[in-house]
Amino acid sequence: TMSLTWPGNALGFPQRSWPNLANRARAPLQEDSPQLHHQHTSPRERRAIRDNIYRNKRCRMETCFDFSRCQSGFRVYIYPPQRGDEISEAYQKILSSIEESRFHTADPSRACLFVLTVDTLDRDQLSAQFVQNVRTRIHSLPTWNDGRNHLIFNLYSGTWPDYTEDLGFEVGLAMLAKASADVANFRPNFDISIPLFSKDHPLKGGATGYLTLNDAPPSRKYQLVFKGKRYLTGIGSETRNALYHIHNGDDVILLTTCKHGKDWEKHKDSRYKPLDFFLYAELLHNSSFCLVPRGRRLGSFRFLEALQAACIPVILSNGWELPFSEVIDWRKAAIIGDERLLLQVPSITRSVGRDRILALRQQTQFLWDAYFSSVAKIVSTTLEIIQDRVESHVSRNHLLWNSLPGGLYALPQYSADPAQFPFYYAMLGKSPSQQFTAVIHTLTPLQSQISPVVKLIIAVAKSKFCEQIVVLWNCDKPLPPRSKWPSTSVPLSVVEGQTKTMSSRFFPYNTIITDAILSLDEDTVLSTNEVDFAFIVWQSFPERIVGYPARSHYLDSSRSRWGYTSKWTNDYSMVLTGAAFYHRYYHYLFTHYIPGSLLTMVDRLANCEDILMNFLVSAVTKQPPIKVTQKKQYKETMMTQGSKASRWADPDHFAQRQTCMNIFSRWLGFMPLVHSQMRLDPVLFRDQVSILRKKYRDIERL
Numbered sequence: 001t002m003s004l005t006w007p008g009n010a011l012g013f014p015q016r017s018w019p020n021l022a023n024r025a026r027a028p029l030q031e032d033s034p035q036l037h038h039q040h041t042s043p044r045e046r047r048a049i050r051d052n053i054y055r056n057k058r059c060r061m062e063t064c065f066d067f068s069r070c071q072s073g074f075r076v077y078i079y080p081p082q083r084g085d086e087i088s089e090a091y092q093k094i095l096s097s098i099e100e101s102r103f104h105t106a107d108p109s110r111a112c113l114f115v116l117t118v119d120t121l122d123r124d125q126l127s128a129q130f131v132q133n134v135r136t137r138i139h140s141l142p143t144w145n146d147g148r149n150h151l152i153f154n155l156y157s158g159t160w161p162d163y164t165e166d167l168g169f170e171v172g173l174a175m176l177a178k179a180s181a182d183v184a185n186f187r188p189n190f191d192i193s194i195p196l197f198s199k200d201h202p203l204k205g206g207a208t209g210y211l212t213l214n215d216a217p218p219s220r221k222y223q224l225v226f227k228g229k230r231y232l233t234g235i236g237s238e239t240r241n242a243l244y245h246i247h248n249g250d251d252v253i254l255l256t257t258c259k260h261g262k263d264w265e266k267h268k269d270s271r272y273k274p275l276d277f278f279l280y281a282e283l284l285h286n287s288s289f290c291l292v293p294r295g296r297r298l299g300s301f302r303f304l305e306a307l308q309a310a311c312i313p314v315i316l317s318n319g320w321e322l323p324f325s326e327v328i329d330w331r332k333a334a335i336i337g338d339e340r341l342l343l344q345v346p347s348i349t350r351s352v353g354r355d356r357i358l359a360l361r362q363q364t365q366f367l368w369d370a371y372f373s374s375v376a377k378i379v380s381t382t383l384e385i386i387q388d389r390v391e392s393h394v395s396r397n398h399l400l401w402n403s404l405p406g407g408l409y410a411l412p413q414y415s416a417d418p419a420q421f422p423f424y425y426a427m428l429g430k431s432p433s434q435q436f437t438a439v440i441h442t443l444t445p446l447q448s449q450i451s452p453v454v455k456l457i458i459a460v461a462k463s464k465f466c467e468q469i470v471v472l473w474n475c476d477k478p479l480p481p482r483s484k485w486p487s488t489s490v491p492l493s494v495v496e497g498q499t500k501t502m503s504s505r506f507f508p509y510n511t512i513i514t515d516a517i518l519s520l521d522e523d524t525v526l527s528t529n530e531v532d533f534a535f536i537v538w539q540s541f542p543e544r545i546v547g548y549p550a551r552s553h554y555l556d557s558s559r560s561r562w563g564y565t566s567k568w569t570n571d572y573s574m575v576l577t578g579a580a581f582y583h584r585y586y587h588y589l590f591t592h593y594i595p596g597s598l599l600t601m602v603d604r605l606a607n608c609e610d611i612l613m614n615f616l617v618s619a620v621t622k623q624p625p626i627k628v629t630q631k632k633q634y635k636e637t638m639m640t641q642g643s644k645a646s647r648w649a650d651p652d653h654f655a656q657r658q659t660c661m662n663i664f665s666r667w668l669g670f671m672p673l674v675h676s677q678m679r680l681d682p683v684l685f686r687d688q689v690s691i692l693r694k695k696y697r698d699i700e701r702l
Contacts, residue, residue: 056172056173057187059187060187061189061390064148065149065175065190065389065390066148066149067390069111069112069149070390072110073112074113074386074390074391075103075104075105075107075110075111075112076098076101076103076111076112076113076151077105077106077107077108077113078095078098078104079114079117079118079141082117082118082137085118088119088122088129088199089199090121090155090197090198090199090201091120091121091153093203093376094121094375095115095117096203097375097378098379100376101380101383102592102593102594102596103387108143112149113150113383113386114150115150115151116141116150118131118138120154120167121153121154121155121156122155122156123156123157123166123167124156124157124158124160125159125168126159126160127156134167134168135168135169135170144172145173146172147170147171147172147173147174148172148173148174150172151174151175151176151177151382151386152167152171152174152177153177153178153194154176154177154178154179155178155194155196155197156179156297157178157180157297158297160234160296161234162235163235163296165181165182165185175191175192175386176191176192177191177192177194177382178193178194179193179194179196179197179297179323180196180297180320181298181299181320182298182320183319188326189326189389192386193322193323193325194323194382195299195303195323195378196299196301196303197301198301201304201375202373202375202669203375203376204374204376204668204669204670205373205374206369206373206374206377206669206670207308207373208373209309209310209364209368209369209373210284210285210308210309210365211310211361211362211365219288219354220287220288221251221287222251222253222283222286222287223251223252223287223289223349223350224253224254224289224290224291224314224345224346224349225253225254225283225289225290225291225311226243226254226256226293226302227253227255227280227283228240228255228257228293228295229256229295230243230256230257235296236293236295236297238339239293240293240295241256243256243291243293245342246345246346248346281309284309284311285309285310285311287311288312288349288357288361289311289312289335289349290305290311290312290313290314291316291345292306292314292315292317293317294317294318294320294339298319298320299320299323303315303323304372307333307364307367307368310361310364310365311361311364312333312334312357312360312361312364313333313334313364314334314335314337314349315334315335315336315337316337316338316342318338318339318340322334324382326385327385327396327402328367328401329398329401332359332360332363332402333360333363333364333366333367334360334364335348335349335352366406370405370406370407370408371406371408376669377408380408381407381408384396384407384408391412391413394412394413394416395412395416396410396412397416397418399418399424399427400421403427404423405423405620405621405622409589409619409620411592411593413592414508414585414589414592422515422542422585423621425542432515432538432539433514433515433516434465435514435516436463436465436466436518436535436538437511437512437513437514437517437518437584438460438466438468438517439470439472439509439517439518439519440457440469440470440471440472440520440521440522441472441505441519441520441521441522442471442473442475442522443475444475445475445477446480452524453471453522453523454485455525456520456524457471457485457486457492458488459526459528459531460518460531461488461489461490463528464532465532466531467490467491467514468490468492468511468514469488469491469493470509470511470512471485471492471494472504472505473494473496474497474500474501474504474505476500479496495509495511501603502606502608503590503591503599503602503603505519506577506586506590506591506609507587507591508587508588508591509587512584512587514584515583516581516583517583517584517587518531518534518535518579519547519577519578519579519580519582521578521579524578524579526548526630527699529696529698529699530548530628530630530696530699532696533628533629533696534547534581534628535581537626537628538581538582541626542583543583543617543620543623544582544621544623544624544626545580545613545617545625546575546580546581546582546625546626546628547575547576547580547581547625547626547627547628548575548576548578548579548580548630549575549576549578549579550572550575550576550625551564551565551566551572551574551575551611552567552569552572552573552574553573553661553673561658562658562661562662562665562671563661564654564658564660571675571677572675572676573673573676574610574611574614574625575614575625575626575627576610576614577609577610577614578610582613586613589620590612590613590616594612595667598612598663598667601660601663605660607656608656608664611657611660612664614673615665615668615672618673618674619668622674623674624675625676626676626680627676627678627680628679628680629679629680629681682695682696682699683695
């Protein structure tokens, strides 16, 4: 019989603290692991394989990595391609992801980490993608240094019939980002286990997960499903040949076909049936649990397929180091089983309650979207994990990796404390600060005491929530003396723009000390009441943009591109940063997460920075911004007053914004903006009651 403690002891392993559980019980599996003990190899061959794999078995970051190369920051260099290099489609996606990341450098002297252009993904000698003479080619690299500070990607290792982890060349002191990693050979805190993905896996964006809001309650037609090759002999056949024992044809559908290889007909038996009548996608999308047994190697494509389909993976692959197990808590998204306890799997899945099934499925969707839905996310996660090791004093904790929006959007250089990020406030029971900092972006000289910016400063300073006002002087003219600015009851400081460019309005200036930022254009017309009400609303939605001028996007199907509209309708997907509240973390994320090429484009156009901020925040939150009510006059004043009159009326300005929309969505690989029709108004707004009973009285006045 099997002891069962739920959830920490999912399939009968001794209770242990995470993350070791995700790696499973290592000791007994090293004894009988089929990876190195197989009938096709002689004792001498097994020793040679083991010596090759284990030569640098003790490598850890502190012993085999040169941290001194990383003193100028975490930068990744890709060697230039050599003549005759044949690079597979999958490896080209990996290289492109690195080149487009913020870590890439073209200068090897600045590099902390080196990546080969030699394609090492497929090291199966029988494969058409197998690259010859890898050893000679990498050893001739001037900075190889026995592999120190190098990262080698690999999806397939070994070949028929033994499928060992031998790559056919010595990796030396290099780190391996490897699919199907065996815990017996995996070097913790050095290697990285990555998922097996196909050449068709998208470079960016990726398909969304299958779970939708109307999927609750969580019951599905099937309890447990699998469809795949049976493997009649050799590695992987032990588990797959036994699956028919738990197939019941009702709610447990385990379909295996022996129709693969050249001599399958010799081995077929009464259990062979053509399986075309079961659509695989239909099985995935209609089952609560999906079996992920080992194939010839420990990992299989079934793993990512199950994650995307919101089908809880039941992993039967003894000794498999699960993908990104260093940072991901797989107990929250998968059932980790034991191949030797196959017959108990159906009863284990039936013991999982409905609430937990829904929680597990929701976590599969988060993990799929955050780390696995594209090659770029798999590569980014790999690089971020290594960066956390290199800069260990600011590394992410497990909450950041395992909760929305995920580790890729929670930069630890900003803070290693989850309570400092707006999207964790609700989870941690934290309330945002009660004050805000107004940041007024100024492009024109200070004309007089009746300038729009002076009126704006006076109105904002009267807010009881205003802690300070920061004027960001992005004007080419010299800074006016302090005497030219109005006197206010709150501190007023004038900061010269970092580069006098549009993107500098979102620089994380040390002067800003509050959680909340009220971002303002110099010619914005807002009353104190409007400021106060918008801030009260923001305190309930600290992870979103909350403000006044709204815009919308739409799909222009005739031109197959995204369109931008400023028409005043009930529908919107952006709130412009000319008058909006948001958390100061987004200044840090904007400056350090967005590629330099996009920031340069925004600065060159002197346009679109507000759209880019909306794209970023919606990509993080997966939610729309929030529009609050405003006086009618704002619509007209935006088009007529102040320095921006010509800018808003300029058709080129509008055309540029259309182009920006499409460039930004190509960068992300998807359109992050979400439409909304919600507008928040004060209680009693427009009600026929005494004006004296209303808290924000002048919002109704024209």
